[in-house]
Amino acid sequence: MKSLSMLICLTLMIGVFAACSNNNNAKSSDANADSQGSKEVKLTFFNTSAEVNTVFEELFKTYNELHPNVKIELIPTPIGGAQLEKFQSLLASNNPATIANLDAGTVLQYRDSFLDLESEKAKYEQLTKPGAVEGALLDGQFLGVPWTAQGYGLLYNKRVVEESIGGPFDPASVKTRDDLEALFQKIEAAGTAPVMIHGADWSLGSHYLGLAYSLQSENDVEANRAFVESLKGGEVDLSANPQFMGLMDTFDLLKKYNARKNDPLVADYNKDSADFANGEAAFYFMGDWTWAVIGTLEGRDEEFGILPVPISNNPDDFGNSQVAYSEPKLFAIDNSGSTPEQQEAAKAFIEWLVTSEQGQRAIIEDMGLSMPYKDLKATSTNVISNAVTEYVDQGKFINIGVINYLPQDYWAKTGASMQKYLVDRVDREGFIQEVTDYWKSQAGK
Known part of the structure; x- marks a missing residue:
């Protein structure tokens, strides 16, 4: 009986110790799980940079x-x-994306749906180049993290220009509209089209005519x-505005030497970019984003650069x-239907995306984009973007942030007027009237 009693006690003690041990192990596992955030969090990512969908998907993996x-x-x-329509439908169905990669103007338009990232602002001011966060502010609010920077102007094919002028080309030699025309004349005399104008409304209405609103001050948005x-x-007479008229005088020059003058509204973006990259035009009014097309071409030319669009014959004019230059896309976090856990996970993912070697390599090398960040861990192969960066680092840039505050249809409406002007269906006076009428129709909006 004594032996049996001792056996029973020993068995009970072993059970108690085992239970205690299991309980302690469970607590330890729970603590480790909590420290790693083991609770599954699902995020959705709305992407308007459709051309790099697959790169983002690899990053998610x-x-x-x-x-x-x-x-x-x-x-x-x-x-x-249709991107904006899809975004609106997600909001309307109470099924918003946790993270949205959107134009800054769209973030501003739907500001009430996004998380105020003021608590993250100081961190990103340390991570980014001077002015990057300031440029991303929308009415003073930090609603989206900047992740890419883009610039545009007159891209040039170095080989074509230098063969046409018979020697090295110094882009700083073009300081005025007359300088540009003299260069165009040499190129045309050498048998090459001087410039390519892409006839799409977004290029004409947003990128070209949009400069008129950004040139009214020296980077005071x-x-x-x-x-x-x-x-x-209705308080502005555009025909008396030197920036607007100067810009349009330069557009007349581009029209005169346009490689697409016989059919200027075809607007085949891939073909225009490829023809420029292969030397069929010396200049191309476009941005560094066209490297997504140019960079993949076989047998293309190798060296490209960028010139500002001169708006006068006074080299000192801004x-x-x-x-x-702008930061056209922002990563914004939903605040209309996302949980606090999703919002925190979204913040962590965005920070990893823009600071990690994997994220930076994907953005810079795979997407071919420029990032407004310090201490980059990847080197861009986008030679046009690198040329833009040289201007920006010298402070030679036009802050086009005013476009974030313009109506969503401004580029389509005024772009259509620009198309008419491009094909001479309306003269300068008629064009000015159409643009003036558009802006008057926006009064009070």
Whole structure:
């Protein structure tokens, strides 16, 4: 009986110790799980940079391998205006994306749906180049993290230009409109089309005519906004505005030497970019984003650069030595239907995306984009973007941030007027009237 009693006691003690041990192990596992954030969090990512959908999807997989509890699903969008419609439908159905990669103007338009990232602002001011966060502010609010920077102007094919002029080309030699025309004349005399104009409304209405609103001050966005408000109020005579008229005088020059002058509205973006890259035109009014096409071409030319669009014959006028520059896309986090856990996971993912070697390599090398960040861990192969960066680092840029505050249809409406002017269906006076009428129709909006 004594032996049996001892056996029973020993068995009970072993059971108690085992239970205690299991309980302690369970607590330890729970603590480890909590420290790693083991609760599964699902994020959705609305992407308006449709041309790089596959790159983002690979990044989501990489992040999931590093953070198994976080799963990110891409919400792809078509290229063009239907992107905004899809975004609106997600909001209307109470099924918003956790993270949205959007134009800054769209973030501003739907500001009430996004998380205020003021708590993240100081961190990103340390991570980015000077002015990057300031340029991303929308009415003073930090609603989206900047992740890419883009510039545009007159791209040039170095081989074509140098063969045409018979020697090295110094881009700083073009300081005025007359300088540009003299160069065009040499190129044309050598048997090559001097310049390519892409005839799409977004290129003409947003990128070209959009400069008129950004040139009203030397990078004072609020002053440029005030100018637009004066346009809406009918208080501005565009025919007496030197920046607007100078820009249009330069457009007349581009029209005169346009490689597409026989059919200027075909607007085949891939063909225009490829023809320029292969030397069929010396200059191309476009931005560094065209490297997504040019960079993949076999047998193309290798060296390209960028010139500002001169707007006068006074080399000291603002715009003649500066290229257009902006941070066109922001990563914004939903605040209308996302949980606090999703929002925190979204913040962590965005920070990883823009600071990690994997994220930076994907953005810079695979997407071919420029990033407004310090201490980059990847080298860009986009020679046009690198040329833009040289201007920006010297402070020679036009802040086109005013476009973030313009109506969503401004580029389509005024772009259509630009197309008519391009094909001589309306003269300068008629064109000015159409643009003036558009802005008056926006009064009070």
